[in-house]
Each structure stands twice: as C-alpha cells, then as structure tokens.
Amino acid sequence: MSVPLSDYLQGCRAEIESMLATVLPSPPDCFPPLADAMQYSLLAGGKRLRPILCLASAEAVGGDRTLARPAACAIELIHTYSLVHDDLPAMDDDTMRRGRPTLHVVAGEGMAILAGDGLLTEAFGVLAREPASSDPMVVARKLRVIGVVSGAAGVAGMVGGQAIDLAAVGTSAAAASRLDTPEALQAMHARKTGALIRAAAVAGAIMGGGPEDAIEAVDAAATEFGLAFQIVDDILDVEGASEDLGKTAGKDAAAGKPTYPALYGIDRSRQLAVECLDRAEAALGRVSLGGTRLLEIGRWIITRTN
Amino acid sequence: MSVPLSDYLQGCRAEIESMLATVLPSPPDCFPPLADAMQYSLLAGGKRLRPILCLASAEAVGGDRTLARPAACAIELIHTYSLVHDDLPAMDDDTMRRGRPTLHVVAGEGMAILAGDGLLTEAFGVLAREPASSDPMVVARKLRVIGVVSGAAGVAGMVGGQAIDLAAVGTSAAAASRLDTPEALQAMHARKTGALIRAAAVAGAIMGGGPEDAIEAVDAAATEFGLAFQIVDDILDVEGASEDLGKTAGKDAAAGKPTYPALYGIDRSRQLAVECLDRAEAALGRVSLGGTRLLEIGRWIITRTN
Numbered sequence: 133m134s135v136p137l138s139d140y141l142q143g144c145r146a147e148i149e150s151m152l153a154t155v156l157p158s159p160p161d162c163f164p165p166l167a168d169a170m171q172y173s174l175l176a177g178g179k180r181l182r183p184i185l186c187l188a189s190a191e192a193v194g195g196d197r198t199l200a201r202p203a204a205c206a207i208e209l210i211h212t213y214s215l216v217h218d219d220l221p222a223m224d225d226d227t228m229r230r231g232r233p234t235l236h237v238v239a240g241e242g243m244a245i246l247a248g249d250g251l252l253t254e255a256f257g258v259l260a261r262e263p264a265s266s267d268p269m270v271v272a273r274k275l276r277v278i279g280v281v282s283g284a285a286g287v288a289g290m291v292g293g294q295a296i297d298l299a300a301v302g303t304s305a306a307a308a309s310r311l312d313t314p315e316a317l318q319a320m321h322a323r324k325t326g327a328l329i330r331a332a333a334v335a336g337a338i339m340g341g342g343p344e345d346a347i348e349a350v351d352a353a354a355t356e357f358g359l360a361f362q363i364v365d366d367i368l369d370v371e372g373a374s375e376d377l378g379k380t381a382g383k384d385a386a387a388g389k390p391t392y393p394a395l396y397g398i399d400r401s402r403q404l405a406v407e408c409l410d411r412a413e414a415a416l417g418r419v420s421l422g423g424t425r426l427l428e429i430g431r432w433i434i435t436r437t438n
Numbered sequence: 439m440s441v442p443l444s445d446y447l448q449g450c451r452a453e454i455e456s457m458l459a460t461v462l463p464s465p466p467d468c469f470p471p472l473a474d475a476m477q478y479s480l481l482a483g484g485k486r487l488r489p490i491l492c493l494a495s496a497e498a499v500g501g502d503r504t505l506a507r508p509a510a511c512a513i514e515l516i517h518t519y520s521l522v523h524d525d526l527p528a529m530d531d532d533t534m535r536r537g538r539p540t541l542h543v544v545a546g547e548g549m550a551i552l553a554g555d556g557l558l559t560e561a562f563g564v565l566a567r568e569p570a571s572s573d574p575m576v577v578a579r580k581l582r583v584i585g586v587v588s589g590a591a592g593v594a595g596m597v598g599g600q601a602i603d604l605a606a607v608g609t610s611a612a613a614a615s616r617l618d619t620p621e622a623l624q625a626m627h628a629r630k631t632g633a634l635i636r637a638a639a640v641a642g643a644i645m646g647g648g649p650e651d652a653i654e655a656v657d658a659a660a661t662e663f664g665l666a667f668q669i670v671d672d673i674l675d676v677e678g679a680s681e682d683l684g685k686t687a688g689k690d691a692a693a694g695k696p697t698y699p700a701l702y703g704i705d706r707s708r709q710l711a712v713e714c715l716d717r718a719e720a721a722l723g724r725v726s727l728g729g730t731r732l733l734e735i736g737r738w739i740i741t742r743t744n
Binding site: 223 | 462463467468469471472473476519523526528529546547548549551552554555556558559560562563565566567572574577578580581582584585588589591592593594597598600601602604605
C-alpha cells in the first residue's frame with residue numbers, strides 16, 4: 133500500500149499491455165489481416181478494469197499476481213471480443229469505440245465477426261496453457277477458472293445479457309418496456325457487464341490461492357463493483373462528451389434505452405453507486421480484506437470520468 | 439467389432455443427441471429466445487462426424503468412451519457455432535443449412551451472432567465441468583483437451599481458415615487466385631475444416647487415456663480424414679442435389695470458389711480421397727490400431743452421399 137493508487141494502476145496496466153501485445157498467435161500462424169483486426173481492437177487502450185481487478189484480487193488474498201496474469205489477459209480478450217460483436221450493425225451498430233472507428237468500419241463485418249470469434253477462442257487457449265505448470269494444484273486452479281470464466285461469458289452471463297438487451301431495444305416501445313423496471317434493468321446489467329467483472333475478480337482470487345471465504349468475499353465485492361460501474365457508465369453517457377468517452381455519448385438515451393439516470397435521476401444514481409461501494413467494503417471487511425487495493429479500485433470505479 | 443458400422447454410428451449418435459439435448463443452460467438461466475436459437479441450430483441433425491470420431495478414438499486407444507462424451511459434445515457445439523457464423527450475410531450469406539432456413543433467417547442476424555458466441559463459450563464450459571472429477575489425472579486430461587480444442591478452433595485453426603476463405607472469395611479475381619493452387623487450397627481447408635476434425639479425434643484419444651504414440655497416430659489418421667472429408671464435400675457440391683445435401687448445391691462453384699474437382703477433375707479427386715485413407719491406415723497400423731472402428735469411419739467419410 134506504499135504507492136499511490138494511480139501508480140499501482142499504472143504498474144498493473146504495464147504488465148497487462150506487455151502480455152496482451154504478445155499473447156495472440158501472430159503470422160505466419162495467424163492470417164495477417166485477422167491478426168491485424170484483433171490487434172486493432174485489443175491494443176486500442178481502454179481502462180483495463182477487469183484485468184486490473186484480477187491482479188489486485190490475487191494480491192488481496194495473499195497470492196502472487198503473476199499467477200493471475202494470464203487469466204487477467206484472457207478476460208480482457210473476452211471483454212474486447214464482446215465490444216467488437218456488440219458494435220456490429222446487427223447489434224448496437226456503433227461506429228466509434230475507444231476513440232477510433234469500430235473494427236467492422238475499418239475491416240468489414242465478416243472480418244470483425246471472425247476477429248471476435250478468434251479473441252474469444254484464444255482466451256480459453258491462454259487460460260489452458262498459462263501459467264505453464266504440471267503442478268496438480270495449479271492445473272486444478274486453471275480448470276476451475278475456465279469454468280468460472282465460461283459461465284460468466286456464456287449464455288447465463290454476458291452473452292445472455294446482450295441477448296436480453298438486443299431483444300429489448302430498437303424494436304418497439306413494448307419490447308423496450310421489458311427493461312424499464314429497476315429489477316429488470318439490474319438483472320440485464322448483472323449479466324451483460326457484471327458477470328465478467330465478477331469473474332475477473334474471482335479468477336484472480338482462485339489463481340492467487342485464496343481460501344474459499346476470501347474468494348466468496350471478493351465475488352461479493354466485485355458484484356457491487358459491477359453494478360456501480362454500470363450506474364457510473366449510464367451517468368457518464370448522459371453527462372460526458374464523446375471525446376472524453378471515446379464512444380458516442382448520449383446514444384443510450386437517444387435509443388430509448390433504459391438507464392439509471394432515466395429511472396432515478398442523476399443524484400440518486402450517484403448515491404446508489406456509493407451504496408454499492410459501502411456493501412463491497414462490508415463484504416471485504418468480514419474476511420479482513422478491507423485494507424487491500426480492492427476497495428481503492430472500487431472508489432476509482434465510481435469517481436472515473438471516462 | 440461385432441455390430442455393423444451403421445449400428446455403431448447409430449449408437450454413438452444416440453449418445454451424443456441425448457447429451458446435446460441437455461448440455462446447454464435452459465430458461466430461466468438462459469434467455470428463452472437465445473436458448474431457442476441455439477437449440478434450433480444444434481438439434482437440426484447433421485452427421486455428427488466430429489463427436490463420433492471423438493468417441494471412437496477414445497475406444498480405439500482402449501479407453502472408456504463415456505469419458506470422451508463431454509468433449510465430443512463440446513466439439514459439436516463449436517462446429518455448430520462455426521456453421522451459424524459462416525452462414526451470416528457478412529460471411530458466406532447462406533440461407534439453407536441441414537435442410538432448414540439458416541438461423542439468421544429465422545432469428546435475425548444479431549441473435550444468430552449471439553447464439554454462435556453462446557455455443558462457443560458453453561463448449562468450453564462443458565470441457566471444464568465434465569466429466570466431473572477431482573482425480574488429478576482426469577483434471578489434467580481435461581485441461582490438455584481445452585488447449586487442443588482452443589488451438590484447433592482458434593486463429594491458427596478454424597477461425598483462421600475461415601478468414602483466409604473470406605478474404606479470397608467474392609471480392610476480386612485477384613483475391614480468389616490466392617487459393618487456386620493445390621497447396622494453398624489444402625492449407626486453407628486444413629485450418630477451416632481439418633483442424634477441428636483432428637481435435638475431435640485427439641481429444642477422444644486423450645480422454646480415453648491413450649499413450650502418446652497412439653494419440654499421435656490418431657492425430658495423423660484424423661488429418662487424412664479431414665482432407666478426405668473436404669475432397670468429398672467438394673465432389674458432392676458439384677454432383678449432389680440441394681435436397682440431399684440439405685444446403686445449397688453448386689454454390690462454391692458459382693461463387694468462383696476453388697474446389698478439388700475444379701483443380702483436379704472428379705476422378706482424380708476421388709483417387710486423392712482414397713489415398714488419404716491409405717495413409718490413415720498406415721499411420722494407425724504402425725501402432726496396431728488398424729483394426730479399430732477408426733478406419734471404418736474413414737471409409738464412411740469417403741463413401742458418404744451427403
């Protein structure tokens with residue numbers, strides 16, 4: 133806890149960027165236009181919230197964060213694939229992401245679909261291969277993490293949340309109304325955004341060798357972080373300028389998409405995010421993890437401006 | 439070897455269909471339209487070549503085929519996702535598959551993309567969870583299989599092959615000419631079709647507990663099967679009627695796609711497929727697996743009519 137959070141985040145990011153730059157198969161193993169397409173989306177920056185949370189969770193439970201680094205990178209590959217597919221014309225039809233034209237705009241829809249498929253598939257390759265070890269304990273942790281990550285990214289998690297969102301938006305007022313209660317909105321976001329954030333933290337805690345009660349507490353805290361993240365995201369979509377966000381601002385509201393500010397107003401939405409953080413603090417405190425970087429990361433999530 | 443091959447195939451298929459029918463998360467864990475979309479494609483029939491090869495490989499190396507059943511099903515999930523995504527308008531733009539309208543025709547492009555993503559992700563969930571066992575040997579085999587399958591399905595395998603195919607077709611004569619040599623055509627198919635067929639056999643041999651030399655022989659034989667499968671596929675595309683194939687016949691030729699009959703003629707193409715089988719027989723014979731079901735399955739591949 134000696135260095136300021138900003139330095140800690142920077143250190144994590146450097147570690148992650150370095151591994152991300154080399155983790156995918158490159159030519160001649162990978163067809164060059166496909167490699168370019170994946171790199172374009174993967175190395176476009178981004179907050180790297182999920183991999184940072186993964187590394188910090190491994191440390192929070194007393195583990196070595198290098199053991200969690202492959203899982204951190206794999207989860208960022210999955211997050212990136214989800215952005216690429218969500219931006220497609222048949223989905224959210226977005227043309228800007230992380231301050232640049234979206235992948236299908238620059239590489240075509242077919243190549244964007246394949247780049248997403250490739251990022252997702254390679255993520256599981258990374259989880260299976262790394263860290264390379266025949267130690268049965270590490271092998272068992274890796275397999276458990278693959279189960280956690282596939283569950284979070286799959287149809288009961290992220291893909292399912294996106295399907296619910298897709299079905300509710302843009303077709304009719306009746307369909308949109310399916311998401312206009314707080315419970316329905318929260319359930320959709322818990323899948324679409326929350327599940328992978330949770331999986332990132334849990335994967336870190338597992339790879340770091342945390343005891344079961346610590347893994348559960350990290351899961352509970354990350355569940356709150358995920359919700360807080362989404363609330364702040366909705367607030368930023370209302371308040372932010374496109375150039376700060378790196379994506380089209382005000383798009384959700386314009387699409388008639390239900391948002392926290394629309395349901396609760398800005399002030400109450402902010403208060404809800406703070407309450408998430410309070411619950412996360414309580415969960416971590418019960419297993420004496422309240423003094424770890426995790427809570428600082430939670431604070432960063434609710435005070436971020438992009 | 440007491441029952442005829444057709445009965446053996448039927449037994450394998452029954453086992454696979456039964457597991458496929460229950461392997462995916464269902465409502466309320468899965469959003470009903472998404473569950474419907476995945477089931478529509480998954481349970482539409484198909485030859486189930488890959489899972490059959492997986493089960494037969496486990497038995498060929500002396501193992502219990504029930505240990506390989508989850509891997510067999512996971513690979514069929516991956517094969518099905520690849521068909522769903524390949525059929526999309528931005529890719530091959532096909533409207534018929536397995537005798538029915540393609541998924542994007544009945545469920546929309548967005549839902550088809552998500553159903554494919556879901557099938558791929560859940561495949562890794564199945565590989566991680568099943569067979570449920572804390573036996574370190576089984577755990578290690580499962581993790582190895584995840585590595586093999588992700589490699590075969592990823593950018594150095596199936597996704598890469600599809601990207602090469604996508605880039606070569608439909609844009610210009612110059613682009614198409616990239617695939618008009620036998621070597622280039624074979625390299626593309628080795629990725630697009632061959633890699634997952636190999637992975638199915640190798641996964642079976644690993645789960646069945648085969649020794650390394652048997653796993654290698656099964657891999658070598660399955661490599662030949664994959665090539666033979668593609669050659670026969672090209673021949674059927676020229677000769678077959680759409681109703682037998684369950685998909686649009688003559689489409690490859692019409693698209694100016696390079697095919698084995700176009701490069702070699704029908705008779706020489708048939709001969710090439712037989713030569714594949716001869717090489718597979720030699721590879722299996724070297725480790726005394728020549729008398730197993732695998733070779734019979736190879737013969738079925740080259741004599742199939744759909």
